Amino acid sequence: MPYDRASTSRPIPVRKMGFDFSQVPKKWFYDSIVVSHIANGVNLIFPDGERFFVRSVRHYLRQIDDPALRARVRGFAGQEASHGHEHEQAFEMLEAQGYEIRAWLDRYKRIAFDTLEPRVPPVLRLSVTAALEHFTATMAEEGLRKEFLDHAHPVMRDLLRWHAAEEIEHKSVAYDVLQAVDDRYAVRVAGMAMALALLLGFWRSATQMLLAQEDISQAQIEAERAAARSRGQNKRYFLRAIASYLRPSFHPDQVDNDHLARDYLQSIGRLAG
Ligand SMILES: [Fe+2]
Numbered sequence: 001m002p003y004d005r006a007s008t009s010r011p012i013p014v015r016k017m018g019f020d021f022s023q024v025p026k027k028w029f030y031d032s033i034v035v036s037h038i039a040n041g042v043n044l045i046f047p048d049g050e051r052f053f054v055r056s057v058r059h060y061l062r063q064i065d066d067p068a069l070r071a072r073v074r075g076f077a078g079q080e081a082s083h084g085h086e087h088e089q090a091f092e093m094l095e096a097q098g099y100e101i102r103a104w105l106d107r108y109k110r111i112a113f114d115t116l117e118p119r120v121p122p123v124l125r126l127s128v129t130a131a132l133e134h135f136t137a138t139m140a141e142e143g144l145r146k147e148f149l150d151h152a153h154p155v156m157r158d159l160l161r162w163h164a165a166e167e168i169e170h171k172s173v174a175y176d177v178l179q180a181v182d183d184r185y186a187v188r189v190a191g192m193a194m195a196l197a198l199l200l201g202f203w204r205s206a207t208q209m210l211l212a213q214e215d216i217s218q219a220q221i222e223a224e225r226a227a228a229r230s231r232g233q234n235k236r237y238f239l240r241a242i243a244s245y246l247r248p249s250f251h252p253d254q255v256d257n258d259h260l261a262r263d264y265l266q267s268i269g270r271l272a273g
């Protein structure tokens with residue numbers, strides 16, 4: 001499938017944002033504690049996950065001859081560091097709201113990064129990263145294309161839209177590094193399989209950990225989940241994203257969503273940085 005390489009030739013600026021989460025309520029999304037915790041769950045896995053992405057890509061920096069790709073790697077690393085910083089401020093918001101999250105975060109780090117990461121070959125770590133970057137770009141497109149973030153507290157909405165726009169800006173960096181160092185289809189598929197298991201496993205675990213701290217019945221959790229599904233917040237787009245990633249000729253730039261990022265960044269006056 002042909003695609004426009006214009007997006008990969010644009011610079012990837014690092015933006016410092018400085019969000020203030022002090023006024024965000026517990027039920028910040030759809031006025032639902034369940035939907036809020038589903039989103040908090042994925043927020044909890046971002047910062048350390050994104051630092052892993054950067055380590056995985058930087059591991060191969062010396063093998064990359066193309067100066068343009070090297071510059072994009074630097075932009076990608078800067079953006080991910082900035083995301084990690086802002087999301088960790090949101091951790092403090094959760095603690096100020098009374099949630100205990102540190103024990104879960106310690107366990108997540110121990111399992112994913114102290115135990116698993118050193119046992120996985122570097123090329124598979126890079127492939128997992130490329131697949132997870134495809135998922136973040138897919139979620140980013142949903143967040144910018146659809147109206148559901150209109151139902152989030154303004155600060156969380158701004159955090160997630162900014163993060164979404166930057167995920168689209170750097171969506172092909174890890175994939176291009178993977179193609180440059182090992183373009184075997186089997187490596188790409190193995191990375192996707194592992195990425196899927198890790199993302200869904202840790203996301204579900206974080207959400208359950210937060211919900212377990214609420215005085216809420218399983219029936220109410222199911223009712224709020226069903227309400228979210230009826231609004232169209234479902235996983236179908238996720239399945240479509242997996243299917244497109246598994247096409248042998250896939251490249252992230254085939255997904256036409258750059259205008260969503262550019263329009264949003266323009267609207268907040270931060271297109272250039
Ligand atoms: Fe990110």
Ligand SMILES: [Fe+2]
Binds near residue numbers: 080133136167170
């Ligand atoms: Fe990313």
